Amino acid sequence: MSRKKKITFVYFFILLIVFLIIIFYQAGWVNTLKFLFPEKEQLIYPRASISTLVWEHLKLVAFSSVLSTLTGVLIAILVTRKFGKSFLPLADNLSAIGQTFPPVAVLALSVPLLGFGFEPTVFALFIYGILPILRNTINGFQSIAKDIHDAAEGVGMTPLQKLFKVELPLAFPYIMAGIRISVIINIGTATVGATIGAGGLGAPITAGLISNNFAYLLQGALPAALMAFLFDAFFNLLED
Amino acid sequence: MIEFKNVSKRYDNTPAVNDCSFSIPSHKFCVLIGPSGCGKTTMLRTVNRLVIPNEGAVLIDDTNVADIPVTKLRKKIGYVIQTIGLFPHMTVEKNISVVPKLLKWEKNRISKRVDEMLDLVGLEPKQYKKKRTSELSGGEAQRIGVARALASDPPILLMDEPFGAVDPINREILQQSFLKIQRELKKTILFVTHDMDEALKMADIIAIMKNGELIQFNSPLEILSKPENEFVKSFFGTDRIMKRLSMLKAKDYLQEEPENSPKDQPKITITKDFSLKDALSILFEKNVDSAQFITEKETGFLSMPVIREASGDGYVE
Numbered sequence: 409m410s411r412k413k414k415i416t417f418v419y420f421f422i423l424l425i426v427f428l429i430i431i432f433y434q435a436g437w438v439n440t441l442k443f444l445f446p447e448k449e450q451l452i453y454p455r456a457s458i459s460t461l462v463w464e465h466l467k468l469v470a471f472s473s474v475l476s477t478l479t480g481v482l483i484a485i486l487v488t489r490k491f492g493k494s495f496l497p498l499a500d501n502l503s504a505i506g507q508t509f510p511p512v513a514v515l516a517l518s519v520p521l522l523g524f525g526f527e528p529t530v531f532a533l534f535i536y537g538i539l540p541i542l543r544n545t546i547n548g549f550q551s552i553a554k555d556i557h558d559a560a561e562g563v564g565m566t567p568l569q570k571l572f573k574v575e576l577p578l579a580f581p582y583i584m585a586g587i588r589i590s591v592i593i594n595i596g597t598a599t600v601g602a603t604i605g606a607g608g609l610g611a612p613i614t615a616g617l618i619s620n621n622f623a624y625l626l627q628g629a630l631p632a633a634l635m636a637f638l639f640d641a642f643f644n645l646l647e648d
Numbered sequence: 649m650i651e652f653k654n655v656s657k658r659y660d661n662t663p664a665v666n667d668c669s670f671s672i673p674s675h676k677f678c679v680l681i682g683p684s685g686c687g688k689t690t691m692l693r694t695v696n697r698l699v700i701p702n703e704g705a706v707l708i709d710d711t712n713v714a715d716i717p718v719t720k721l722r723k724k725i726g727y728v729i730q731t732i733g734l735f736p737h738m739t740v741e742k743n744i745s746v747v748p749k750l751l752k753w754e755k756n757r758i759s760k761r762v763d764e765m766l767d768l769v770g771l772e773p774k775q776y777k778k779k780r781t782s783e784l785s786g787g788e789a790q791r792i793g794v795a796r797a798l799a800s801d802p803p804i805l806l807m808d809e810p811f812g813a814v815d816p817i818n819r820e821i822l823q824q825s826f827l828k829i830q831r832e833l834k835k836t837i838l839f840v841t842h843d844m845d846e847a848l849k850m851a852d853i854i855a856i857m858k859n860g861e862l863i864q865f866n867s868p869l870e871i872l873s874k875p876e877n878e879f880v881k882s883f884f885g886t887d888r889i890m891k892r893l894s895m896l897k898a899k900d901y902l903q904e905e906p907e908n909s910p911k912d913q914p915k916i917t918i919t920k921d922f923s924l925k926d927a928l929s930i931l932f933e934k935n936v937d938s939a940q941f942i943t944e945k946e947t948g949f950l951s952m953p954v955i956r957e958a959s960g961d962g963y964v965e
Contacts, residue, residue, distance in 0.1 A: 553731070553733075555729055555731040555732070555733040556733055556735065556736075558698065558729060558733055559727070559729065559732075559733030559734070559735070560735075561698060561722070562696060562698065562722060562725075562727035562729075562733075563722060563723070563727065563746050563747050563750065563796070564718075564719040564720070564721070564722030564723035564747065564750060565719070565750065566719050569750065573746075574735060574737075577737045578735075578736065578737055580737075
């Protein structure tokens with residue numbers, strides 16, 4: 409194992425331990441919050457434990473990210489084939505415009521369509537999460553040199569063999585980078601889902617903002633932030 | 649046999665290849681040469697259908713390539729390109745076994761074949777098999793490219809400036825070792841280059857192209873002695889005649905001692921590879937018109953007129 413890899417591994421491991429402590433060490437939360445906010449009476453978010461909230465949050469992110477990945481990669485494959493070529497500029501532009509679109513707006517727009525709760529949030533996260541994956545995968549395919557295409561066709565690969573044996577493996581690092589961005593954005597954005605009743609770590613944040621209770625806010629924000637760091641470190645590990 | 653029949657190809661109405669016809673006999677090494685943009689690469693790519701001609705046809709052993717399923721066709725044709733096009737995500741071993749795998753060979757057979765191929769191109773299998781392509785030098789990568797093209801033992805080999813990106817010293821080595829491989833395997837080869845020395849060294853037949861048209865199609869010696877026109881002449885340079893002489897062996901031209909020849913002619917011992925060009929420079933060096941040359945087996949005389957006649961220029965037999 410190289411030195412760099414060791415460091416990423418240790419970093420990931422430390423984050424994981426800190427994350428687990430934060431999720432499960434209820435007494436720690438009570439004592440720390442008491443020390444920080446001695447004048448407050450309500451310190452611990454009452455509706456659900458942090459571990460439940462984290463679990464809900466993870467479900468939101470997992471469902472939406474898996475859907476985004478499948479859809480993003482699939483669209484990227486289609487628009488880089490011969491028959492889908494004419495849609496490439498459209499997909500390119502959409503993914504560029506999509507990045508400038510605030511996620512809250514996607515959430516707000518999905519409510520009239522799907523109502524409140526888990527599904528519309530997953531849907532909004534899924535739509536928003538497609539974009540970085542789509543963009544990166546297209547970039548990945550386009551980064552493959554013409555001579556590699558020539559060689560693949562020249563040895564007699566069918567289009568499908570070329571896709572699976574050459575193009576996807578070569579675009580893989582790009583795809584992973586896209587998934588990484590998508591997941592990390594989704595972890596943050598999923599907190600907004602609480603406003604339409606999706607639960608997750610957004611719930612204590614929203615409650616804290618409404619009742620001006622900073623202790624609640626910390627219980628949502630801290631695990632969410634750590635979760636983002638943790639996934640980032642996880643993808644770092646996968647990279648080498 | 650590869651046969652081009654009135655092949656034409658246009659890109660947006662600009663002709664790249666215009667009505668070219670010639671055929672390459674089986675087991676022959678044909679070099680397609682010409683200035684850049686003359687259509688030689690386009691021509692080569694019509695064989696494995698990476699380019700579809702607008703008119704005309706390409707036939708392999710009397711079958712039109714358009715009638716052979718494209719992936720089947722390409723598996724029977726080795727293809728080597730200048731940029732090599734090794735797959736960067738695969739090891740050397742994986743790269744060489746691409747085509748055998750597509751042909752669904754057994755694992756053992758593939759692995760044995762990879763070793764054979766690496767031996768053939770002069771790279772130690774144990775040392776190179778597991779290497780990543782990024783760890784290879786230009787010359788090594790090109791050898792792997794050749795190994796990959798030959799792995800499934802295709803009867804035909806297309807090579808598009810395969811040694812163009814390699815430095816002169818390594819190019820020389822690659823050319824020599826490839827010629828050795830060809831003497832062993834006897835493939836039908838179509839080889840594109842713009843390097844005239846390379847063409848002369850490698851080819852059984854040379855096809856010269858210019859502006860999409862075939863100018864001359866003949867053996868190197870014939871082209872050197874009877875260039876079709878000014879373009880061919882200039883393409884082979886002012887030392888064209890010297891080049892021809894350097895390809896002819898002195899031992900094949902030794903004559904009986906001429907009558908009334910001067911008594912004190914120099915005697916020169918030569919090897920069997922001694923060329924007429926070498927002989928000529930000896931005559932110049934000794935400042936004589938003829939000399940006696942002695943090889944291991946025979947002895948004979950060479951004179952200026954004999955060499956001039958062998959040079960072929962201006963002489964009609």
